[in-house]
Amino acid sequence: MMPVAIIGAGIAGLACARRLAESGVHAVLFDKARGVGGRVATRRAEGLQFDHGAQYVTARDREFATLLGTLEKQGAVGAWQDGGGPGRWVGVPGMSALPKALGVGLDVRLNQTVTALIRQSDCWQLQLAGTTVEAARVIVTVPAPQALSLLGESHPLSAALRSVAMAPCLTLMAATRQGAAPFTVREDPAAPLAWIACNSSKPGRAGGAIETWVAQAGPDFSTEHLEQDPKAIADLMLSLLCEELGVGLDAVTYAAVHRWRYARVTSPLGQPFLRSDDATLFLGGDWCLGARVEAAWTSGIAMAEEWLALR
Numbered sequence: 001m002m003p004v005a006i007i008g009a010g011i012a013g014l015a016c017a018r019r020l021a022e023s024g025v026h027a028v029l030f031d032k033a034r035g036v037g038g039r040v041a042t043r044r045a046e047g048l049q050f051d052h053g054a055q056y057v058t059a060r061d062r063e064f065a066t067l068l069g070t071l072e073k074q075g076a077v078g079a080w081q082d083g084g085g086p087g088r089w090v091g092v093p094g095m096s097a098l099p100k101a102l103g104v105g106l107d108v109r110l111n112q113t114v115t116a117l118i119r120q121s122d123c124w125q126l127q128l129a130g131t132t133v134e135a136a137r138v139i140v141t142v143p144a145p146q147a148l149s150l151l152g153e154s155h156p157l158s159a160a161l162r163s164v165a166m167a168p169c170l171t172l173m174a175a176t177r178q179g180a181a182p183f184t185v186r187e188d189p190a191a192p193l194a195w196i197a198c199n200s201s202k203p204g205r206a207g208g209a210i211e212t213w214v215a216q217a218g219p220d221f222s223t224e225h226l227e228q229d230p231k232a233i234a235d236l237m238l239s240l241l242c243e244e245l246g247v248g249l250d251a252v253t254y255a256a257v258h259r260w261r262y263a264r265v266t267s268p269l270g271q272p273f274l275r276s277d278d279a280t281l282f283l284g285g286d287w288c289l290g291a292r293v294e295a296a297w298t299s300g301i302a303m304a305e306e307w308l309a310l311r
């Protein structure tokens with residue numbers, strides 16, 4: 001039996017596993033995706049790349065700032081000078097470089113969707129496609145609504161999970177022939193495209209004759225259009241982007257949309273994690289503290305420290 005299984009290899013899961021590993025505890029991470037990082041992600045297509053999830057990272061906590069400094073020395077993160085504000089760090093050459101660096105040396109099992117989590121008399125059973133694994137303790141770091149599906153409505157921690165609200169985000173990735181970009185970043189929470197960034201203005205991105213753009217719709221627009229056909233969403237967002245950039249559709253060489261169903265927590269739990277009374281189940285992630293990468297990291301570290309204290 002595994003001493004600890006972690007569901008989700010986003011920032012919270014990775015932070016938790018790293019802190020456990022520093023104390024000699026071997027955790028096994030299961031993630032349904034092809035790579036680590038969750039919402040800290042980079043999409044590659046047609047020789048282009050886009051940070052279609054988290055745009056940048058900021059550090060308020062000294063320990064997290066020290067970690068970013070270490071990753072900068074390794075070349076995995078860099079300061080985004082044109083990022084529209086001070087202290088904005090990005091993964092290099094893409095945001096996914098950050099979680100990849102955090103995952104080095106950890107036991108991560110990718111393409112593994114946990115479909116059910118069942119309490120047995122002496123362990124937790126994780127159901128995966130075609131197999132099951134058993135773990136003495138389980139740390140769940142998936143978004144709160146997905147954690148609720150895994151645990152079931154009747155679990156004692158479900159009421160707390162239900163109190164968390166998360167908003168979707170439709171994200172457009174587009175490439176244009178290089179022109180005079182009117183800005184590198186434009187933030188306007190009230191606009192349908194609440195965030196527009198020139199992805200190719202980030203450090204370490206390949207330059208050239210093409211500019212890449214990431215545009216995120218605000219929560220109202222995202223909720224309204226979430227279930228529409230991706231092509232229709234892309235067309236709609238693309239026309240808004242072209243208007244903002246002052247270019248015609250003929251300047252666009254690539255466009256695609258990504259639908260983040262649980263993008264940002266709008267009503268967080270207000271504490272770093274949840275724990276079952278018998279201390280065999282921990283639930284955490286950004287949804288505990290706020291819609292930031294650092295919040296996910298803080299939650300993951302807090303769960304590891306509680307786990308170690310209870311050992």
Ligand SMILES: Cc1cc2nc3c(=O)[nH]c(=O)nc-3n(C[C@H](O)[C@H](O)[C@H](O)COP(=O)(O)OP(=O)(O)OC[C@H]3O[C@@H](n4cnc5c(N)ncnc54)[C@H](O)[C@@H]3O)c2cc1C
Nearest residue numbers: 008010011012032038039054055056114285286292293296
């Ligand atoms: C569009 C967008 C823009 C953002 N911009 C910023 C920003 O600029 N700055 C910032 O600080 N934050 C930003 N954020 C928020 C930031 O990305 C998150 O706060 C953070 O990445 C959350 O990390 P996490 O580990 O809690 O969750 P996640 O990253 O969601 O990780 C959960 C992991 O669990 C896996 N998983 C889910 N279900 C299962 C299952 N059943 N079985 C196995 N694996 C499963 C997923 O594949 C995922 O890897 C943004 C988010 C989005 C979506």
